[in-house]
Amino acid sequence: MSLLARQRQELILEQVRERGAVRVSDLAERFGVSDMTVRRDLDVLARRRLVDKVHGGATAVGPVTATSTDEPGFxxxxxxxxxxxxxxxxxxxxxxxxxxxxxxxxxxxxxxxxxxxxxxxxxxxxxxxxxxxxxxxxxxxxxxxxxxxxxxxxxxxxxxxxxxxxxxxxxxxxxxxxxxxxxxxxxxxxxxxxxxxxxxxxxxxxxxxxxxxxxxxxxxxxxxxxxxxxxxxxxxxxxxxxxxxxxxxxxxxxxxxxxxxxxx
Known part of the structure; x- marks a missing residue:
């Protein structure tokens, strides 16, 4: 499935929140894109302070809990x-x-x-x-x-x-x-x-x-x-x-x- 960068970033963020951490290699395989593309996606999310970048992947920023205003993307x-x-x-x-x-x-x-x-x-x-x-x-x-x-x-x-x-x-x-x-x-x-x-x-x-x-x-x-x-x-x-x-x-x-x- 071909995804726009924004859609892919939403899915990456969802996975980070569910698992607590993700690896670049796993994400690249899942979405059928290069490691460099995934790293750029993580850069975008990190700049928005939605994830913390670590060596080889990213982790969640602090504890994440669902609230009445949580609104996942399409x-x-x-x-x-x-x-x-x-x-x-x-x-x-x-x-x-x-x-x-x-x-x-x-x-x-x-x-x-x-x-x-x-x-x-x-x-x-x-x-x-x-x-x-x-x-x-x-x-x-x-x-x-x-x-x-x-x-x-x-x-x-x-x-x-x-x-x-x-x-x-x-x-x-x-x-x-x-x-x-x-x-x-x-x-x-x-x-x-x-x-x-x-x-x-x-x-x-x-x-x-x-x-x-x-x-x-x-x-x-x-x-x-x-x-x-x-x-x-x-x-x-x-x-x-x-x-x-x-x-x-x-x-x-x-x-x-x-x-x-x-x-x-």
């Missing part, structure tokens, strides 16, 4: 729970009907969903994700309209802020598909980015129905800002890694819980 998140996201996307695609106007939030699960609906006829898609828009534009269907909100780009490749919010508040959509950072009984559906939360709320309000797409690892995770309460979801599509207690809570809150069996 490249990092796209490599996580791939089988689960594909299963969720396949199940969620059944809620996309020809001739409708839908909203797709930014995120790697909605990006997977976009790739599943390229053959749906006469579809209008509104999104604040350039990655989602690129997938749908690439299908080159004359009966497809893609509306990109514009706005300020976040680390997770969402377009957010007043421009995005203003665009969404002028629209009426049949169904909105929302990807989230976390979900819990106490906090509802959440994001670690305050501006993204406001934009996502505007997207939710534009839709007649809300379908949340979230893999099972999102349960029990809380971002700093709530997008919607659990009960606001007409449908929640998740995977079969969700434990029995979580299923019971969600079945009591959302109108319909869809559990997709993950493959691979």
């Amino acid at each position: 490249a990092v998140k796209s490599g996580r729970q791939q089988a689960e996201k594909q299963a969720i996307a396949e199940a969620a695609a059944r809620f996309v009907e020809p001739g409708t106007a839908i909203g797709l939030s930014a995120g790697t699960t909605t990006w997977a969903l976009a790739r599943r609906i390229t053959d749906v006829a006469d579809l209008t898609v509104v999104t604040n994700s350039m990655a989602v828009a690129e997938v749908l534009h690439a299908a080159r269907r004359p009966d497809r309209t893609v509306v990109l909100t514009g706005g300020i780009r976040t680390p997770s490749e969402a377009l957010v802020g007043p421009v995005a919010v203003a665009a969404l508040r002028s629209l009426n959509l049949d169904v909105v598909f929302l990807g989230v950072h976390g979900m819990s009984a106490a906090t509802g559906f959440t994001t670690p980015n305050l501006m993204e939360s406001e934009t996502d709320r505007a997207l939710v309000e534009a839709g007649q129905r809300l379908v949340v797409v979230a893999d099972s690892t999102k349960w029990g995770t809380a971002g700093i800002s709530t997008i919607a309460e659990l009960a606001e979801a007409d449908v929640l599509v998740t995977d079969d890694g969700l434990d029995a207690d979580a299923r019971a809570v969600l079945e009591g809150e959302v109108d319909r819980l869809v559990v997709a069996p993950a493959r691979g």
Whole structure:
């Protein structure tokens, strides 16, 4: 897989945080690049004080713990729970009907969903994700309209802020598909980015129905800002890694819980 330097650096940082240290030779083999390229990536991360360079590699800068404002980049998140996201996307695609106007939030699960609906006829898609828009534009269907909100780009490749919010508040959509950072009984559906939360709320309000797409690892995770309460979801599509207690809570809150069996 060919990666941009920024994407590769995000993945390197993720590995440093998970393992505590990385070796140049291992990273070069993993990404199929030269040792010199990896060293340049580590130089960039070190200048940003995200890693400490050591002989032959790099180490984490002090103890690293997850917080409600942690926001991994798109490249990092796209490599996580791939089988689960594909299963969720396949199940969620059944809620996309020809001739409708839908909203797709930014995120790697909605990006997977976009790739599943390229053959749906006469579809209008509104999104604040350039990655989602690129997938749908690439299908080159004359009966497809893609509306990109514009706005300020976040680390997770969402377009957010007043421009995005203003665009969404002028629209009426049949169904909105929302990807989230976390979900819990106490906090509802959440994001670690305050501006993204406001934009996502505007997207939710534009839709007649809300379908949340979230893999099972999102349960029990809380971002700093709530997008919607659990009960606001007409449908929640998740995977079969969700434990029995979580299923019971969600079945009591959302109108319909869809559990997709993950493959691979």
